[in-house]
Amino acid sequence: MNNELIKVQTNEQGDQLVSARELYKGLGIKERFSLWIARYKDMYVEGVDFTSVGLPTVVNNGAVRTLQDYKLMVDMAKHIAMMTKTTKGNQVRDYFIAVEKEHKALMADPRMQMAMGLKSAQMMLDHKDKIIEEMKPKAVFADAVNTSKQSILVGDLAKLISQNGVKIGQNRLFAYLRDNGYLHKSGSQCNRPTQRYIDQGLFEVKESSHTNPDGSIRLTFTTKVTGKGQQYFVNKFLARDDQMKIG
Template sequence: MDNLIPVNYETEEPTVSARDLHKALNIQSRFSRWFENNKRLFVEGEDYNKCTSNTVVNNGAVRELEDYQITMIMAKHLAMMSRTEKGKEVRDYLINLERAWNSPEQVFARALKMADKTIDKLKSDNVILIEDNERMKPKEIFADAVTASDTSILIGELAKILRQNGVQTGQNKLFEWLRNNGYLIKRKGSDWNMPTQKAMDMDLFEIKETVINNPNGSTKISKTTKVTGKGQQYFINKLLAAS
């Protein structure tokens, strides 16, 4: 059962290609029909994300195909839903891979790798902050006076402050800029528009949690991203310098 289906370990959690799974299960129907019929049981952004994969056609050219990166949980469900011996074989294979992934040795190895990445990010962030400091010196006093507060504010309120001081932006435009520049998570899903780990390490945001009581007696937690006082100074300095 070696290499029954390739697994992508570059993401936070292992994923597999839906096309690779379709091939491994020996599904007779077209990939697009098979996935369309089954995806309704799962949530985009949590269980799967759209992507592309490459295939070589008869003339040797490379052709891009629509594909999906799916979680191991979704892959195991789809394998069992095929109700074939091949499906059971694929499911057992994925279970064994998960066990290896969650073994103490692998968990420790990933922790070391994450620590190395964190150190590299901190070094990189420090260099960026030094460069920003040198570039923004002419406007620092003004920006610090505007944001001399420890109170966290909404991103929409930060957009108003920026607009009042000559930066042509609005709430939606600022959200987009924060996502594109690595401060907010741009991947669609439950954590969309939440701060990235880099931004949290820099103390630019905080997350406010609010418990909402539903009429049926159940509760849910609403999460709101707010800009800290340090974050206000950082973004005002950065965007004023770029304006």
């Protein structure tokens, strides 16, 4: 609109945003910016009402310094202006109301809606390769999830991980699980899951009894990875650049 008092930007979703530093300057606030904005941040939800951003600024020696800034939804900026309780604050609030009214009228225009739709479609096309690449691990992981209906041996988990693109054998996987605290390292409990990860539902221990030639009973314990555990470890290995390195 004409006579722009404070710059209002519109993002790809059609939301109107205001720089906290520009609002601070427009309201003529005298106290330090960090103290001023901290008071209002506690009243709103980050990621909904505002987002944290960096503001590159050239300082006296010509170097570029990044200042902390925030992108505020126009509703939040409007409320802050009103809470300032000054003549300037009322002017800024009225300005935001006028900008908001003009924006709503513009967005209601069918031609604008079509333009926004075309812009969104073009962005999807421009980023299609990136989107496809990002979806690949998720698609592979979905295949892994579908196989996770029952508990399996650690050796079978190694095969499952390998099938999903990260080559690892049974022995190296056992070593990884011991080194990272999932399994006990030594003693009678060696290669059995630690209680922490049993409680989390990643492992279970199958107990079997065998009769010795002398008639005595011998118990054996087998570590098995639950369906939840299979999903957890496949996801963990894929998330590390699809090629986790285990020394």
